[in-house]
Amino acid sequence: MAEIFILIPGRTSKQGTTLNEGKxxxxxxxxxxxxxxxxxxxxxxxxxxxxxxxxWNDFGEIVVPCKTSKGDELPPGLLFISYGDQSSxxxxxxxxxxxxxxxxxxxxxxxxxxxxx
Amino acid sequence: MSTVAPPPKAxxxxxxxxxxxxxxxxxxxxxxxxxxxxxxxVEDNKITKAKNACVLGKxxxxxxxIEDRPEATIEGQPASxxxxxxxxxxxxxxxxxxxxxxxxxxxxxxxxxxxxxSDWIGGCVDTTTSVCHGPSGIAFQExxxxxxxxxxxxxxADFIVFWGGNPAESHPRHFTxxxxxxxxxxxxxxxxxxxxxxxxxxxxxxxxAADIFLQLKPRSDFELAWAMRAIAKGVDIDPSIEEKxxxxxxxxxxxxxxxxxxxxxxxxxxxxxxMTRGKHLNSEAVLSLARDLNQYTRWTAKPMRGHGxxxxxxxxxxxxxxxxxxxxxxxxxPRFNPGEWTSSDLLARGECDAALIIASDPMSNFSQxxxxxxxxxxxxxxxxxxxxxAKVATVAFTTSTYGINTAGTVYRMDDVPxxxxxxxxxxxxxxxxxxxAIETRIREKQLAEPAVS
Numbered sequence: 001m002a003e004i005f006i007l008i009p010g011r012t013s014k015q016g017t018t019l020n021e022g023k024x025x026x027x028x029x030x031x032x033x034x035x036x037x038x039x040x041x042x043x044x045x046x047x048x049x050x051x052x053x054x055x056w057n058d059f060g061e062i063v064v065p066c067k068t069s070k071g072d073e074l075p076p077g078l079l080f081i082s083y084g085d086q087s088s089x090x091x092x093x094x095x096x097x098x099x100x101x102x103x104x105x106x107x108x109x110x111x112x113x114x115x116x117x
Numbered sequence: 118m119s120t121v122a123p124p125p126k127a128x129x130x131x132x133x134x135x136x137x138x139x140x141x142x143x144x145x146x147x148x149x150x151x152x153x154x155x156x157x158x159v160e161d162n163k164i165t166k167a168k169n170a171c172v173l174g175k176x177x178x179x180x181x182x183i184e185d186r187p188e189a190t191i192e193g194q195p196a197s198x199x200x201x202x203x204x205x206x207x208x209x210x211x212x213x214x215x216x217x218x219x220x221x222x223x224x225x226x227x228x229x230x231x232x233x234x235s236d237w238i239g240g241c242v243d244t245t246t247s248v249c250h251g252p253s254g255i256a257f258q259e260x261x262x263x264x265x266x267x268x269x270x271x272x273x274a275d276f277i278v279f280w281g282g283n284p285a286e287s288h289p290r291h292f293t294x295x296x297x298x299x300x301x302x303x304x305x306x307x308x309x310x311x312x313x314x315x316x317x318x319x320x321x322x323x324x325x326a327a328d329i330f331l332q333l334k335p336r337s338d339f340e341l342a343w344a345m346r347a348i349a350k351g352v353d354i355d356p357s358i359e360e361k362x363x364x365x366x367x368x369x370x371x372x373x374x375x376x377x378x379x380x381x382x383x384x385x386x387x388x389x390x391x392m393t394r395g396k397h398l399n400s401e402a403v404l405s406l407a408r409d410l411n412q413y414t415r416w417t418a419k420p421m422r423g424h425g426x427x428x429x430x431x432x433x434x435x436x437x438x439x440x441x442x443x444x445x446x447x448x449x450x451p452r453f454n455p456g457e458w459t460s461s462d463l464l465a466r467g468e469c470d471a472a473l474i475i476a477s478d479p480m481s482n483f484s485q486x487x488x489x490x491x492x493x494x495x496x497x498x499x500x501x502x503x504x505x506x507a508k509v510a511t512v513a514f515t516t517s518t519y520g521i522n523t524a525g526t527v528y529r530m531d532d533v534p535x536x537x538x539x540x541x542x543x544x545x546x547x548x549x550x551x552x553x554a555i556e557t558r559i560r561e562k563q564l565a566e567p568a569v570s
Contacts, residue, residue, distance in 0.1 A: 098396045
């Protein structure tokens with residue numbers, strides 16, 4: 001069984017600016033389709049920036065390119081993706097009586113699908 | 118016989134100069150900061166300068182353009198406004214379990230009509246709050262909210278805790294205009310007079326702005342806040358709190374003691390709390406911490422709100438129904454039950470049979486089962502852009518953009534109402550005008566029906 005990571009979808013400045021340019025623009029799509037991984041995990045798993053990564057849990061699956069997170073922004077074991085279409089595909093419909101699906105801090109597994117194309 | 122003098126010959130500059138105007142004190146509605154000190158330069162229905170705007174505000178104003186789309190479509194085909202109103206009224210009148218959703222990016226005036234429509238058709242009304250700070254709304258009902266305005270923070274707050282948010286990227290002017298940097302009435306030296314703490318699982322760009330950064334382990338916000346409450350009350354805490362939260366007891370105790378020594382403190386919390394396991398309990402713990410600290414000094418807590426008028430949505434839905442979101446009007450009186458009448462649940466369970474979506478794009482950010490159901494039912498969508506939700510709508514209206522083309526009222530994240538000063542007119546109608554027409558047509562249909570004896 002693959003290792004469990006914790007995924008944090010969140011807002012970024014680039015996501016906010018490119019959203020205004022349009023959800024179909026290259027800038028927006030690149031921002032919400034990139035998985036950030038801690039440098040230690042990138043090295044340990046022998047991933048390189050641009051590698052296609054499958055991210056999945058019990059509720060969904062996405063395939064997105066990865067990049068190394070900046071500096072010490074992410075601790076090992078934590079993943080980040082800009083909030084949007086892709087991150088939401090990993091959310092459950094269940095909200096545990098709150099109206100809010102688990103949208104941050106989601107358990108996911110990852111595996112490399114292919115090298116940078 | 119009189120003669121008409123030829124018009125004076127225009128100078129070359131007159132012929133080429135576009136219409137130019139400057140709109141002062143305009144309001145940016147991109148985020149919950151709702152900064153109302155914009156100076157917009159408008160040339161030929163295009164905003165060319167947005168003085169005072171942050172990076173997000175500039176993107177909001179400078180990228181705004183009038184869409185080249187039909188005013189309305191029915192099943193993807195261009196339709197007249199009247200045809201679209203008629204079809205929308207039909208869909209909503211004939212639905213057995215309709216949902217109204219969105220509303221955080223439109224004016225309070227439009228929100229009010231949307232609630233009225235939901236009432237007339239006996240549906241549910243929910244806003245993007247339910248997938249934003251809805252859990253905080255639940256927490257308010259449990260423990261209350263020791264609140265304040267951003268003006269009070271600016272003028273009084275000498276201790277600020279940012280928790281589960283990244284204002285440097287999500288609310289870029291919050292630091293400079295409202296919280297960290299400005300000189301205030303009781304803080305003449307601005308930033309130097311304030312202590313700032315950031316609590317987050319990631320060392321975000323906001324960490325640079327804080328004096329103290331507490332990097333907690335994911336999904337331990339509740340435990341951290343509860344431990345801080347205990348420390349504030351003088352209850353002994355086991356050092357194993359570090360194992361759970363990643364923060365040592367010594368550091369936590371130091372921060373809590375500093376918080377107790379502040380003159381005016383505020384916890385500004387984001388969706389790191391509400392979107393993570395624990396949700397309303399996380400918000401409740403933080404609100405309780407702020408409340409408890411009032412035994413020693415003045416402390417407040419406020420959620421950092423995202424969309425420009427999501428706070429207005431809470432206010433309008435509350436003043437009309439008594440509840441902020443997730444309201445069912447099916448019995449002729451309002452009932453509130455998150456998890457039952459909130460959009461994510463209604464859609465994921467496949468319950469509602471039609472939806473009125475205003476200024477929101479759930480087809481882009483809801484769970485897959487919810488999206489699947491949205492694609493199955495009749496949707497009436499109002500949006501300035503061709504969103505993913507508008508693409509699958511049975512009836513879609515292209516609307517003017519609030520704040521840029523449409524006047525009205527919005528609420529800042531601290532529940533302060535702010536008027537909008539639009540920059541230029543749009544050829545499209547406002548949400549308010551379209552919703553009012555739908556409401557009128559629904560009432561005409563209802564009143565024409567024979568009375569049930």
